[in-house]
Amino acid sequence: MIRYIIIINIVTFLVYGLDKYLAYKEKRRVSEKLLLTLALCFGIIGAILGMKIFRHKTKKGSFKTSIILIIIIQIVTVYFLTLNKNVLDEIIKIVGIW
Numbered sequence: 001m002i003r004y005i006i007i008i009n010i011v012t013f014l015v016y017g018l019d020k021y022l023a024y025k026e027k028r029r030v031s032e033k034l035l036l037t038l039a040l041c042f043g044i045i046g047a048i049l050g051m052k053i054f055r056h057k058t059k060k061g062s063f064k065t066s067i068i069l070i071i072i073i074q075i076v077t078v079y080f081l082t083l084n085k086n087v088l089d090e091i092i093k094i095v096g097i098w
Contacts, residue, residue, distance in 0.1 A: 009044075011038065012039060012043030012045075012047050012050065013047075013053075014046075015038060016057075017053075017056075019056065020056040035047065036063075036066050036067075040070050040074075042074065044067070044070055048067070051067070
């Protein structure tokens with residue numbers, strides 16, 4: 001599980017950087033849907049770091065609101081998963097992360 005979280009955050013960070021680069025070069029961009037999906041897949045740390053370091057999507061209110069909602073969803077998800085470790089173990093088996 002830890003490996004997954006590290007990898008998804010690195011990928012998310014790099015995709016945010018790529019999107020900022022493409023915006024600078026006025027090329028076709030990465031969709032907001034993909035950026036938010038990566039954050040939702042527990043890449044939120046990479047997303048926040050990408051926003052801060054690349055100064056990317058920091059002025060768009062709807063995007064920042066979506067990031068805040070994703071943080072809340074992930075906190076609630078982790079809270080409920082830690083209440084019942086068996087559920088987390090089953091999810092890991094199904095997904096095949098372990």
